Amino acid sequence: MADPKRSNRRGRRSREEILDAATRMMAERGYAATSLSTLSRETGLPKSAVYHHFRSKGGLLSAVMARGAYDFFAAMRAAHAGGPPPGTPRERLDWFLRRTGEMFVSRPDFLRLHLLLVMSSEAAEAEVGALIGQVRRDGRAYMHGMISAAFAGEGAEIARAVADRLDHFAIAGFDGAFVAMQAGSGPDLFEQMRLLAEALAALGEARAGELRVRG
Amino acid sequence: MADPKRSNRRGRRSREEILDAATRMMAERGYAATSLSTLSRETGLPKSAVYHHFRSKGGLLSAVMARGAYDFFAAMRAAHAGGPPPGTPRERLDWFLRRTGEMFVSRPDFLRLHLLLVMSSEAAEAEVGALIGQVRRDGRAYMHGMISAAFAGEGAEIARAVADRLDHFAIAGFDGAFVAMQAGSGPDLFEQMRLLAEALAALGEARAGELRVRG
Amino acid sequence: MADPKRSNRRGRRSREEILDAATRMMAERGYAATSLSTLSRETGLPKSAVYHHFRSKGGLLSAVMARGAYDFFAAMRAAHAGGPPPGTPRERLDWFLRRTGEMFVSRPDFLRLHLLLVMSSEAAEAEVGALIGQVRRDGRAYMHGMISAAFAGEGAEIARAVADRLDHFAIAGFDGAFVAMQAGSGPDLFEQMRLLAEALAALGEARAGELRVRG
Amino acid sequence: MADPKRSNRRGRRSREEILDAATRMMAERGYAATSLSTLSRETGLPKSAVYHHFRSKGGLLSAVMARGAYDFFAAMRAAHAGGPPPGTPRERLDWFLRRTGEMFVSRPDFLRLHLLLVMSSEAAEAEVGALIGQVRRDGRAYMHGMISAAFAGEGAEIARAVADRLDHFAIAGFDGAFVAMQAGSGPDLFEQMRLLAEALAALGEARAGELRVRG
DNA sequence: AATGAATGAGCATTCATTCAT
DNA sequence: CATGAATGAATGCTCATTCAT
Numbered sequence: 001m002a003d004p005k006r007s008n009r010r011g012r013r014s015r016e017e018i019l020d021a022a023t024r025m026m027a028e029r030g031y032a033a034t035s036l037s038t039l040s041r042e043t044g045l046p047k048s049a050v051y052h053h054f055r056s057k058g059g060l061l062s063a064v065m066a067r068g069a070y071d072f073f074a075a076m077r078a079a080h081a082g083g084p085p086p087g088t089p090r091e092r093l094d095w096f097l098r099r100t101g102e103m104f105v106s107r108p109d110f111l112r113l114h115l116l117l118v119m120s121s122e123a124a125e126a127e128v129g130a131l132i133g134q135v136r137r138d139g140r141a142y143m144h145g146m147i148s149a150a151f152a153g154e155g156a157e158i159a160r161a162v163a164d165r166l167d168h169f170a171i172a173g174f175d176g177a178f179v180a181m182q183a184g185s186g187p188d189l190f191e192q193m194r195l196l197a198e199a200l201a202a203l204g205e206a207r208a209g210e211l212r213v214r215g
Numbered sequence: 216m217a218d219p220k221r222s223n224r225r226g227r228r229s230r231e232e233i234l235d236a237a238t239r240m241m242a243e244r245g246y247a248a249t250s251l252s253t254l255s256r257e258t259g260l261p262k263s264a265v266y267h268h269f270r271s272k273g274g275l276l277s278a279v280m281a282r283g284a285y286d287f288f289a290a291m292r293a294a295h296a297g298g299p300p301p302g303t304p305r306e307r308l309d310w311f312l313r314r315t316g317e318m319f320v321s322r323p324d325f326l327r328l329h330l331l332l333v334m335s336s337e338a339a340e341a342e343v344g345a346l347i348g349q350v351r352r353d354g355r356a357y358m359h360g361m362i363s364a365a366f367a368g369e370g371a372e373i374a375r376a377v378a379d380r381l382d383h384f385a386i387a388g389f390d391g392a393f394v395a396m397q398a399g400s401g402p403d404l405f406e407q408m409r410l411l412a413e414a415l416a417a418l419g420e421a422r423a424g425e426l427r428v429r430g
Numbered sequence: 431m432a433d434p435k436r437s438n439r440r441g442r443r444s445r446e447e448i449l450d451a452a453t454r455m456m457a458e459r460g461y462a463a464t465s466l467s468t469l470s471r472e473t474g475l476p477k478s479a480v481y482h483h484f485r486s487k488g489g490l491l492s493a494v495m496a497r498g499a500y501d502f503f504a505a506m507r508a509a510h511a512g513g514p515p516p517g518t519p520r521e522r523l524d525w526f527l528r529r530t531g532e533m534f535v536s537r538p539d540f541l542r543l544h545l546l547l548v549m550s551s552e553a554a555e556a557e558v559g560a561l562i563g564q565v566r567r568d569g570r571a572y573m574h575g576m577i578s579a580a581f582a583g584e585g586a587e588i589a590r591a592v593a594d595r596l597d598h599f600a601i602a603g604f605d606g607a608f609v610a611m612q613a614g615s616g617p618d619l620f621e622q623m624r625l626l627a628e629a630l631a632a633l634g635e636a637r638a639g640e641l642r643v644r645g
Numbered sequence: 646m647a648d649p650k651r652s653n654r655r656g657r658r659s660r661e662e663i664l665d666a667a668t669r670m671m672a673e674r675g676y677a678a679t680s681l682s683t684l685s686r687e688t689g690l691p692k693s694a695v696y697h698h699f700r701s702k703g704g705l706l707s708a709v710m711a712r713g714a715y716d717f718f719a720a721m722r723a724a725h726a727g728g729p730p731p732g733t734p735r736e737r738l739d740w741f742l743r744r745t746g747e748m749f750v751s752r753p754d755f756l757r758l759h760l761l762l763v764m765s766s767e768a769a770e771a772e773v774g775a776l777i778g779q780v781r782r783d784g785r786a787y788m789h790g791m792i793s794a795a796f797a798g799e800g801a802e803i804a805r806a807v808a809d810r811l812d813h814f815a816i817a818g819f820d821g822a823f824v825a826m827q828a829g830s831g832p833d834l835f836e837q838m839r840l841l842a843e844a845l846a847a848l849g850e851a852r853a854g855e856l857r858v859r860g
Numbered sequence: 861a862a863t864g865a866a867t868g869a870g871c872a873t874t875c876a877t878t879c880a881t
Numbered sequence: 882c883a884t885g886a887a888t889g890a891a892t893g894c895t896c897a898t899t900c901a902t
């Protein structure tokens with residue numbers, strides 16, 4: 001079944017190949033619809049290799065998610081390194097969101113699988129459920145950082161308060177835009193990002209105004 | 216297996232029972248992970264009843280989607296019957312979105328399955344793919360109606376232009392909020408709806424302002 | 431399912447339609463591989479019609495065989511009506527066998543199904559088994575008649591003795607030639623028939639010679 | 646289901662067991678009527694073993710045919726090793742055919758299945774169809790060898806010409822005699838073989854005579 | 861460390877049949 | 882007389898998993 005030229009002394013590489021294929025397939029078809037037989041056929045590696053490296057199909061899913069999350073956030077940090085140039089909150093949000101949108105386009109697999117699992121309650125299986133929760137918390141924290149950076153000009157306290165209020169909303173805007181992109185409906189993703197930046201800026205400035213008055 | 220008291224002359228009822236159970240199960244676990252054996256066990260009806268009524272598992276999915284869409288939009292129209300009381304666009308959007316949010320909470324199954332299918336490319340199987348596209352178009356048209364109703368005070372032309380610009384964004388806001396609700400993360404759905412109303416109002420008014428100046 | 435224009439008051443016709451389709455399908459695919467669903471789809475008549483007219487799938491098989499046998503032997507008698515012109519046994523056998531070969535070519539379904547059942551021990555189911563035995567006996571009797579007619583010039587007694595000896599062999603020659611025709615191998619059926627006639631003539635004359643000497 | 650003492654390290658043996666049972670069952674009931682469930686029950690091996698060893702039910706059929714053909718022709722060669730003693734063509738044909746008849750009686754499974762497939766057009770499924778054609782060609786070649794050996798005394802050229810003319814006819818005689826044996830009708834197989842030998846001798850000598858005159 | 865052989869449980873689907881109308 | 886609805890049993894097949902090597 002396996003390519004005979006493939007040595008049997010290269011565990012690390014096999015692991016990565018399985019992980020790559022599984023990420024792609026699970027993101028395309030979902031967890032339940034991804035069979036180890038197909039995975040094996042597509043990688044040229046035996047089914048037992050999955051058990052060798054990941055203990056079970058569920059373990060493979062966990063690994064896929066863990067690596068995906070790690071890579072995703074690393075890529076996010078890289079994309080945003082240096083931070084936006086000075087400017088209005090809206091300009092700064094625009095800068096952040098445009099770059100984030102580029103990530104969505106170039107690495108959709110992780111997000112797709114993430115949303116699939118969120119919706120399908122296959123997550124309920126403990127281990128993965130925890131990972132998903134962690135990813136959502138990390139995502140929100142990341143978003144929080146972006147928003148407060150955008151409103152840094154209002155002072156740290158106000159920036160934080162604004163971000164507290166808007167981070168979930170921003171996450172929802174992302175998720176929704178990603179769904180629309182997957183559906184092939186809607187305007188292109190970057191147009192959506194621009195509107196989201198505009199909305200966040202408007203909401204954030206309104207909120208900052210209130211706080212300035214009160215403070 | 217089946218209740219022996221169940222006559223063999225009640226096709227319509229069996230059909231509905233299967234449809235109910237399938238809607239719930241597919242929304243919970245996804246299409247692939249919903250097995251006809253489990254469905255049969257849960258309804259007490261034989262597996263062959265599915266084939267009798269729906270021709271195939273795919274046909275059942277189509278029927279689930281078709282009925283779900285029909286019921287969903289009917290319930291939406293019922294929830295919004297009469298329309299919002301007079302007021303500012305934001306107040307009117309608030310009224311619309313609060314009621315829509317209630318729908319999400321009370322009938323999440325259809326939306327869950329819809330999003331699951333959008334993400335999982337099981338939709339690619341023709342028949343269902345078309346249905347999903349139709350649902351998204353209908354949803355967007357519905358949203359368009361809500362937004363232009365909210366901005367009716369600006370005149371029909373401007374209201375329409377605003378809705379043209381914002382309908383996709385609003386859909387994304389809904390989808391994202393629904394995802395957050397499913398994930399159990401984020402503030403409650405109604406808080407999200409309020410923010411979305413505020414954002415749409417702000418974006419819409421800015422857009423209307425531009426148009427008034429140009430006009 | 432059924433053609434709506436088809437009245438529900440025409441039992442005789444439905445019966446024949448089912449019989450026609452079943453004869454064809456069973457001859458093509460065998461009894462086990464002929465499903466009532468397919469039969470129903472192909473005739474446009476409901477599956478229950480089979481039970482109405484034939485009591486069971488096995489009953490349908492019996493009816494197919496019975497009608498097939500009846501028709502087949504009637505057609506044989508028609509083809510051989512009048513009998514061969516005077517001539518040598520070989521010429522007369524040639525005449526018989528050429529005409530029989532024409533039957534094989536023009537109505538292969540019954541023979542195919544017959545051989546299929548003979549080989550497959552689905553015949554073991556009593557009712558059909560008996561029918562098959564009857565068909566083989568009738569066939570042999572028919573062949574006996576042909577051979578003794580061919581050798582009538584040797585006198586009735588010798589003609590009968592020759593036919594007693596050769597009828598089974600002739601049947602085997604027929605069956606084998608029919609098999610070859612179905613397999614698409616071998617020379618055309620009529621060449622086979624000519625050789626068979628030659629062989630029967632040679633064998634018969636040798637036998638007749640022996641008998642004449644003894645007598 | 647399986648014998649628990651059966652180790653999971655004996656693939657070769659399982660393969661043969663399945664092949665044996667399948668050969669017998671398919672020859673008895675035909676391909677379509679042989680179910681993997683019954684096969685599994687009868688071998689004590691799980692259904693999945695069939696897929697492990699043969700990829701599909703069709704693959705099992707191919708393997709059954711391939712092994713059957715191989716064994717059959719090997720046994721034929723063994724039965725005819727050494728060749729017939731010197732004598733007239735008829736004596737030599739008698740020797741060949743008697744031995745061949747013994748094969749039919751002692752190993753009827755392969756031939757039964759072969760004829761079943763020839764008749765039932767399940768063969769049309771490519772892979773098996775090709776195998777069947779090959780078997781018929783091999784059979785004919787074998788028969789050709791037997792006939793020309795029987796007529797070797799007439800010289801190689803004439804012997805070949807006689808065999809060219811009669812091989813198909815001889816095959817048909819075999820097939821027909823085998824059918825009669827399966828049907829339980831007719832005289833015993835060896836009587837049929839004797840008549841066939843006589844017929845082939847008569848036809849062959851007539852043909853050889855013609856050729857001698859012409860040559 | 862890595863794998864091919866093997867398997868039991870479960871899958872979607874089709875079957876022949878019954879029965880109320 | 883004729884049928885559409887309904888179903889339990891069985892079908893061919895795929896699944897995730899184990900285990901000896």
